Amino acid sequence: MKFNTRYTEYNNYKKDLEDRAFCGYDTSFGRMISSGICGTDEHVLKGELVVNYPLIPGHEGAGIVESVGDGVCAVKPENGQCDACLYPKGNFCDKQDVLPCSGLMLDGTSRFSCRGRTIYHSFRTSTFTEYTVVPEIAVVKIDDAAPMDKVCLISCGVPTGxxxxxxxxxxxxxxxxxxxxxxxxxxxxxxxxxxxxxxxxxxxxxxxxxxxxxxxxxxxxxxxxxxxxxxxxxxxxxxxxxxxxxxxxxxxxxxxxxxxxxxxxxxxxxxxxxxxxxxxxxxxxxxxxxxxxxxxxxxxxxxxxxDYKTRDCIPQIVTDYLQNKINIDPLVTHQLPFNKLDEALELYHSGKVIRCVLLF
Ligand code: APR
Ligand code: ZN
Known part of the structure; x- marks a missing residue:
């Protein structure tokens, strides 16, 4: 099965992934705490979207920023640089790297490699990995009280739907x-x-x-x-x-x-x-x-x-969740440690889950 082949390939790279990820200009180096498995990851793994392989999938993550590169000034309210960000009703930021996905950071390089071979990012996020490097525009600071094993869903599935x-x-x-x-x-x-x-x-x-x-x-x-x-x-x-x-x-x-x-x-x-x-x-x-x-x-x-301007709205949705204005708990039907990713993907394919959250 295409999915498994790609996944096995990815897993082999992951096993050997030396601590090569590094943090550079305008980037954050982060430790993942949790990640959802989203339908878009499935599209990527089935080869349905224009992306570069091998890549580290996953884009629905929550984690802790451990270091930042030069030029990162905490959290700016909005990207504010491209047309979609400037236009009040727009949100499809040029820098998301979605359609198509180059798999590279804003400076045109990848920050992952394995045995000398480039491994690409996905949508400037890549959350199926213990550590990742993302551009500043892909991170928002959320309430410290947020339960990290659930709020990863507020990176994609919850606001999207x-x-x-x-x-x-x-x-x-x-x-x-x-x-x-x-x-x-x-x-x-x-x-x-x-x-x-x-x-x-x-x-x-x-x-x-x-x-x-x-x-x-x-x-x-x-x-x-x-x-x-x-x-x-x-x-x-x-x-x-x-x-x-x-x-x-x-x-x-x-x-x-x-x-x-x-x-x-x-x-x-x-x-x-x-x-x-x-x-x-x-x-x-x-x-x-x-x-x-x-x-x-x-x-x-x-x-x-x-249609959310996500850097403004995601922290607010997290706060709304903490204040019981929206309840995302029913969406997290399963949780598994990251080393059981195979099992999590089987569960995803079985349709028995709404979301299975991977925990690091
Ligand atoms: N007809 C009806 N339902 C279908 C069909 C079909 N032909 N094919 C699949 N489904 C159902 C699946 O059974 C599943 O319940 O669609 C659902 C898809 O849900 P998930 O796999 O959980 O995917 P999700 O994360 O919800 O993403 C759905 O939204 O953001 C986009 O890229 C994402 O295209 C994806 C979509
Ligand atoms: Zn998604």
Whole structure:
């Protein structure tokens, strides 16, 4: 299996990873405490995104900064340098190194090597490692009281999903009390979307997943109806339209597949429905929509990290969690030591987890 091959390769490098990571200009050298395994890591390991291999995966981490390079001045409020950071509603910072992912730091070098061979970073983070080097823009200081074995999820899954419902949708896209919603994919991100829809007072939240093991936890979080597309006699969007009569106000895609993006789009109300694409599709995939339908008034919106300006918002979400304004505990269904990464990945593939957190 591609995944295991890549992983074995990575593991061999990791075993030999000498303490070669170093901290340079504008970088922080950090000891990882915890890391989630996110659907995006799976995309990386399956070879679906443009990245350089071998790399150290993982981007949903919490840790302790042990040293900083020249030029790091604690925590600046925002990156403030690229167009997306300067624009009030933008958040897709140039420096995140996501689409495509060069695997290099801002100065064009990698800080990991093994036996003379370069090992690449992922998304300027790389959290499946005891120590990492990241640029200053990839770190935020959080409340000292935060439970480190859980708040790693607030680096990606929680803001990505929760924010898609409560934040991205600011202005006309906001999930409002009484809204009807459908969420495609009930993994870590989809579950956080469900929490956001519930918190916003949605009257109906339809959860769609091919793995029915996801249904009981999704219902506990607020899903009112569960659908397994593989067990339906007709396309899932037709069933959603029938269930709601007119299509949903909000459809979220949190899988990263074009067929489910299409289904989400077609589940929306033709006149005022909003389709929010949260899942990351394979790099070479094209989305093909019925063009004439767009004029009827519905909206297609992409959402990265819940549209949050993450360096401002992540510390606030951590504080909100500490103040019981948002509860991320139900998302952390499993925890395993980092040396059981194989087992954690098996659990991830089995679908028995929402998130399994690796502990260092
Ligand atoms: N139809 C319905 N559900 C599906 C399908 C499908 N064809 N294929 C997979 N799923 C479900 C899985 O069973 C799983 O419950 O989608 C869910 C994906 O969840 P995770 O693997 O936990 O991934 P997650 O971390 O939630 O990320 C989801 O969001 O940020 C993006 O890149 C990320 O594309 C990824 C997506
Ligand atoms: Zn992620």
């Amino acid at each position: 929760y924010g898609a419902a409560v934040n991205s949708a600011k202005n006309s896209y906001l999930v409002t009390p009484g809204s009807t919603c459908v969420v495609f994919g009930l993994g870590g991100v989809g579950s956080a979307i469900v929490m956001g829809c519930k918190a916003s007072g949605a009257s109906r939240i339809i959860g769609v997943d091919i793995n029915e093991e996801k249904f009981p936890r999704a219902k506990a979080l607020g899903v009112t109806d569960c659908l397994n597309p593989n067990k339906l006699q007709k396309p899932v969007h037709e069933v959603v339209k029938e269930m709601t009569g007119v299509g949903v106000h909000f459809a979220f895609e949190a899988i990263g597949r074009v067929d489910t993006m299409d289904a989400a789009w077609n589940s929306c109300n033709d006149s005022y429905g909003v389709c929010l694409i949260v899942g990351l599709a394979p790099s070479d995939a094209q989305l093909c929509l019925e063009a004439a339908k767009i004029v009827s008034g519905k909206t297609l919106k992409g959402v990265c990290l819940g």
